[in-house]
Amino acid sequence: MAEKEIIDNIEGEYKYGFTSDIETDAIGKGLSEEVIRIISAKKEEPEWMLERRLAAFRHWQTMKLPTWAHLDIPEIDFQDIIYYAAPKTRKKLGSMDEVDPELKRTFDKLGIPLEEQMALAGVAVDAVMDSVSVKTTFRETLAEKGIIFCSISEAIKEYPELIKKYLGKVVPHTDNFYAALNAAVFSDGSFCYIPKGVRCPMELSTYFRINAEGTGQFERTLLVADEGSYVSYLEGCTAPQRDENQLHAAVVEIIVEKDAEVKYSTVQNWYPGDKDGKGGIYNFVTKRGMCRENARLSWTQVETGSAITWKYPSCVLLGDNSVGEFYSVAMTNNYQQADTGTKMIHIGRNTRSRIVSKGISAGKSQNAYRGLVRVAKGAENARNYSQCDSLLIGDKCGAHTFPEIDSHNPTAVLEHEATTSKISEEQLFYCNQRGLSTEDAVGLIVNGYAREVLAKLPMEFAVEAQKLLAISLEGSVG
Amino acid sequence: MLSVKNLCASIGEKQILRGINLEVRAGEVHAIMGPNGSGKSTLASVLAGNEKFTVTDGSVEFMGRNLLELSIEDRARMGLFLGFQYPVEIPGVTMANFMKMAVNEHRKFRGEEPLAAGEFLRMMREKSAVVELDSKLTNRAVNEGFSGGEKKKNEIFQMAMLEPKLAVLDETDSGLDIDALRIVATGVTKLHTAENATVVITHYQRLLDYIVPDYVHVLYKGRIIYTGDKTLALKLEKEGYDWLINDYKE
Numbered sequence: 001m002a003e004k005e006i007i008d009n010i011e012g013e014y015k016y017g018f019t020s021d022i023e024t025d026a027i028g029k030g031l032s033e034e035v036i037r038i039i040s041a042k043k044e045e046p047e048w049m050l051e052r053r054l055a056a057f058r059h060w061q062t063m064k065l066p067t068w069a070h071l072d073i074p075e076i077d078f079q080d081i082i083y084y085a086a087p088k089t090r091k092k093l094g095s096m097d098e099v100d101p102e103l104k105r106t107f108d109k110l111g112i113p114l115e116e117q118m119a120l121a122g123v124a125v126d127a128v129m130d131s132v133s134v135k136t137t138f139r140e141t142l143a144e145k146g147i148i149f150c151s152i153s154e155a156i157k158e159y160p161e162l163i164k165k166y167l168g169k170v171v172p173h174t175d176n177f178y179a180a181l182n183a184a185v186f187s188d189g190s191f192c193y194i195p196k197g198v199r200c201p202m203e204l205s206t207y208f209r210i211n212a213e214g215t216g217q218f219e220r221t222l223l224v225a226d227e228g229s230y231v232s233y234l235e236g237c238t239a240p241q242r243d244e245n246q247l248h249a250a251v252v253e254i255i256v257e258k259d260a261e262v263k264y265s266t267v268q269n270w271y272p273g274d275k276d277g278k279g280g281i282y283n284f285v286t287k288r289g290m291c292r293e294n295a296r297l298s299w300t301q302v303e304t305g306s307a308i309t310w311k312y313p314s315c316v317l318l319g320d321n322s323v324g325e326f327y328s329v330a331m332t333n334n335y336q337q338a339d340t341g342t343k344m345i346h347i348g349r350n351t352r353s354r355i356v357s358k359g360i361s362a363g364k365s366q367n368a369y370r371g372l373v374r375v376a377k378g379a380e381n382a383r384n385y386s387q388c389d390s391l392l393i394g395d396k397c398g399a400h401t402f403p404e405i406d407s408h409n410p411t412a413v414l415e416h417e418a419t420t421s422k423i424s425e426e427q428l429f430y431c432n433q434r435g436l437s438t439e440d441a442v443g444l445i446v447n448g449y450a451r452e453v454l455a456k457l458p459m460e461f462a463v464e465a466q467k468l469l470a471i472s473l474e475g476s477v478g
Numbered sequence: 479m480l481s482v483k484n485l486c487a488s489i490g491e492k493q494i495l496r497g498i499n500l501e502v503r504a505g506e507v508h509a510i511m512g513p514n515g516s517g518k519s520t521l522a523s524v525l526a527g528n529e530k531f532t533v534t535d536g537s538v539e540f541m542g543r544n545l546l547e548l549s550i551e552d553r554a555r556m557g558l559f560l561g562f563q564y565p566v567e568i569p570g571v572t573m574a575n576f577m578k579m580a581v582n583e584h585r586k587f588r589g590e591e592p593l594a595a596g597e598f599l600r601m602m603r604e605k606s607a608v609v610e611l612d613s614k615l616t617n618r619a620v621n622e623g624f625s626g627g628e629k630k631k632n633e634i635f636q637m638a639m640l641e642p643k644l645a646v647l648d649e650t651d652s653g654l655d656i657d658a659l660r661i662v663a664t665g666v667t668k669l670h671t672a673e674n675a676t677v678v679i680t681h682y683q684r685l686l687d688y689i690v691p692d693y694v695h696v697l698y699k700g701r702i703i704y705t706g707d708k709t710l711a712l713k714l715e716k717e718g719y720d721w722l723i724n725d726y727k728e
Contacts, residue, residue: 425530426566432550433526433560434576434636435583444579448570448619 030079033057036184039084043153043187046160056173056183063177069310069339070368070400074245076282081216081247083185142200148193149204152220155191162193166224170253170290170316178249178284178310182218186251189219194229194260203458205234216247223253225260225295232263234461245273245307247282254289254297258319261296262289265457266313267465270305272472275363277335280307287311293319293348300456302465303330303340304472312370314343317351317379324353327453329465331446331472332365332397341370341402346382346412355386358450361397362473368400373414375407382412390420391449393442393473421449443470479504479675480525480545480644485536486700487524494520496700497536502644505672509686509711510679512697513719518679519563521697522648526560527553541643555587557643557674561633561650568620573632574602576620577639584640605638609665627658634665645669646677651685663688683715698723 027038036057040050065076142149148159156163173183190206206221225231235252248270256262264287273280283306289297299313315324326342344353353373361367367390375382390399405414423445431441447454447466454462480502487495494517502508510518524531525538527550538545541556548556568576581601582592593601606613609631621629630650637645647666651659666689670676678689686694686708694710695702696719704710704722714722 424566427568429526429528429550430562430566430568431576433554433562434580434640435551435554435587436579437551437583440579440583444571444576445568448568451570 027082027084029082031057031081031083031185035083039185039187042084043156045153045156048160048164049156052168052173053184056180057185059173060177060180060184063180066177069370070366070402071308071310071337071339072366073282073308076247078181083216083218084187141202145198145201146195147198147200148191150191152186152189152191152222155222159191159193162224163191163222166253166255167220167222168253170255170288171251171286176286179251179286182220182249182251182286185216186218186220189221189250190223191221192223192231192233194225194231196226197228198226199229200231203232203234205236207236216249218248219250221250221252223262223264224255225257225262227257228259229257230261232265232458234265234267234458236267236269236461245280245282247284248306249284250286252285252287252313254287256289256291256295256297256322258292259294260292261298263298263300263456264289264313265461266299266301266303267457267461267468268301268303268305268309269468271307272305272336273307273334275334277307277364280336281305282308283311284308285311287313288316288343289314289324290316290318291322291324294321295319296323296325298325298327298456299342300327300453301329301340302450302454302457302468303328303338304468306338307336309336309338309340311340312342314345315353316345316347317353317382318347319351320348321350322348323351326353326355326357327456328357329360329450329453329469330357330367330369331360331469332362332367333472334363334365336363336365338366339368339370341368341372343372343374344384346373346375346379346384349378349380350382351379352383353385355384355388356452357386357388358453359388359390359399360393360446360449360469360473361390361399362393364396366398366400368402370402370404372404372406375409375412375414377408379409380411382407382409382414384412384414386414386416388416388418389449390418391446392420392422439473440470442473446470446473479541481539482525483537485521485524485538486534487520487531488534489520489531493534494531494700495524498697498700498702500695500702502675502677504643504675506675506693507670507689507691508675508677509689509691509694510677510697510702511681511694511711511714513723516697517700518697519648522560522646522677522679525553525646526550526558551583552587554640555584557641559637559640559642559645561630561637561645561647563648563650563652565621565624565629565633567622567624569622571620573616573618573620574599577602577616577636580636581639601639606635608638608668609634610661611635626653627655630654630658630662631665634662634669638665638669641669642674644675644677646679648679649681650678651680651682659684660688683711686711696722 036053040053171179173180192204194200223233254262270281270283291297297315303309317324324344330338330340332338342355355371357369359367359369369388373384388401392399401418403416427445428438428441446469454465457465482498482500485495485498498521512518533546545553578598585592602616603613611631650662654662663685691708694706696704
């Protein structure tokens with residue numbers, strides 16, 4: 001198999017690239033205090049929320065775009081973006097049957113089971129279309145256990161005490177440029193609260209979809225697992241195929257109280273742009289969780305989409321004996337760029353963390369792992385194990401690793417392993433000889449390479465992610 | 479079944495096969511022997527379609543088709559199986575998963591439905607018994623961490639699963655201890671029928687004690703210089719190749 005042919009064949013078709021013809025209620029382009037007031041008013045928010053947004057906006061105006069990532073980011077005109085777009089609702093929705101049929105078809109196309117299938121799948125879904133949360137399923141079932149799962153806009157109105165207590169606690173608006181922007185303009189997202197000692201009986205799930213043209217999407221997710229509780233949470237994302245670049249700047253905050261456990265899985269499949277690098281989502285996301293004593297937070301991500309990904313789901317291991325995990329598969333093809341990784345901040349004693357990162361680069365893409373393991377002075381007996389593997393397909397792509405270790409305690413034990421490999425012609429010949437096409441062979445080899453991470457996903461999503469990896473590599477090999 | 483005429487092939491500038499002629503009919507077993515570097519493995523690779531080699535002349539007909547214009551996978555799906563001398567490892571891909579894809583690709587090619595999971599598992603169990611392959615190995619990644627013997631057994635297991643028309647086994651006996659050799663060789667014999675054919679490439683007569691060949695060919699410097707019956711292998715074992723190749727030495 002010639003190297004060239006291997007490369008020529010990777011250019012998969014994006015199958016979520018449709019747009020839906022839904023009337024949207026959008027405001028004009030641009031960002032100002034006035035726009036923020038409009039967003040807040042449209043969402044009928046209390047005064048304190050507006051004040052928080054304005055504070056974030058004022059701070060954002062003093063900040064500069066971060067440039068440290070290994071990314072080539074075209075200039076973004078923040079005044080050329082629509083900051084609020086919502087599917088127009090004809091009237092207040094009483095039941096599922098009243099959801100706009102076109103919107104329902106969109107979610108059907110995405111394979112999101114909004115209705116009866118939900119019961120079978122045992123998944124509760126909050127679907128966010130453009131900027132607003134469309135429908136949250138299974139609320140009643142969850143409510144029996146005292147679990148709150150709703151859109152963040154509703155939570156602001158209905159559970160102001162919880163929101164005031166937790167929002168911005170792990171990711172304050174001063175954290176970084178995109179977090180500040182999000183804090184100012186976020187339009188919706190999900191809120192989840194698991195009460196003390198409750199094991200959430202089903203997977204909770206959020207689907208994000210950008211539909212309207214020229215809009216940015218800024219969701220805010222806040223997840224609180226109270227003492228001794230457990231929840232597994234999944235988010236998925238898709239967007240239509242457009243020639244323009246669209247901005248997505250989300251913030252996810254997780255609070256894992258004493259003895260609680262949270263698993264947060266992401267399958268990110270925003271439109272990556274076409275094979276010439278035209279269009280695609282700019283994905284600048286801040287995700288961070290804080291663990292109290294004996295708490296455990298596990299991030300699993302499968303990143304195949306977006307033109308640019310800038311994302312570092314992190315764990316602040318505040319409490320003694322807390323555990324943080326990060327499992328990642330990041331795949332880039334054509335002209336995609338990804339700079340992704342994690343931060344493990346060890347503050348408590350006997351804290352442990354584990355990082356398994358699998359990068360896959362194909363086409364002319366650039367894929368970077370960036371990680372920080374920090375051990376604070378008081379973090380006696382902290383342990384970290386990091387493994388960063390890169391798989392290269394073809395010879396025009398790049399894989400980069402930027403691991404940083406910053407230890408202030410001599411009792412810390414930190415391990416780092418890294419490998420770089422290529423799919424060999426011998427492997428492809430072997431698979432071909434057994435009757436597999438080269439494309440299937442590459443999909444198989446890549447899935448084998450990523451298996452350790454995919455195994456961490458909930459079963460039904462692992463299958464989905466496997467298919468996604470194979471699809472995203474379509475055309476990479478000949 | 480297989481008709482090779484004047485096959486010439488090279489790697490880069492180097493000519494390796496210099497006019498191979500070979501006829502294989504259903505039900506036959508052929509052994510190809512010869513000193514190191516004479517082109518035995520190259521012949522196997524070229525038949526399978528390995529693109530490292532360039533065919534410079536000649537023709538190959540397989541099951542009535544021009545083999546040389548088919549892709550590697552189509553050759554395989556038509557029933558050409560290559561038992562590798564050095565099977566590669568594919569980390570993270572389980573044997574079960576790998577075989578399921580392979581078997582179903584073969585079935586699709588023949589216009590058959592994919593096998594149901596239960597049927598497939600039954601088939602895996604049945605076929606792994608042919609070569610006494612520990613069925614636990616089918617849950618491990620393809621050839622990863624397999625011993626030399628296990629890798630070779632695994633090749634024959636795959637042959638059993640795919641039921642090829644023509645199996646070309648490239649030094650399947652190399653690196654095997656006596657017990658493993660017996661198991662692998664008996665496995666191959668069990669799979670032999672009147673409808674299929676086997677070409678074994680080997681250095682040693684001992685394999686042919688189990689897999690009794692109808693023809694033994696001696697390959698030297700890219701040509702088949704001599705063909706005999708099974709007694710030829712015994713003679714070669716005793717006397718070496720000198721008496722045959724003297725005429726061809728420069």
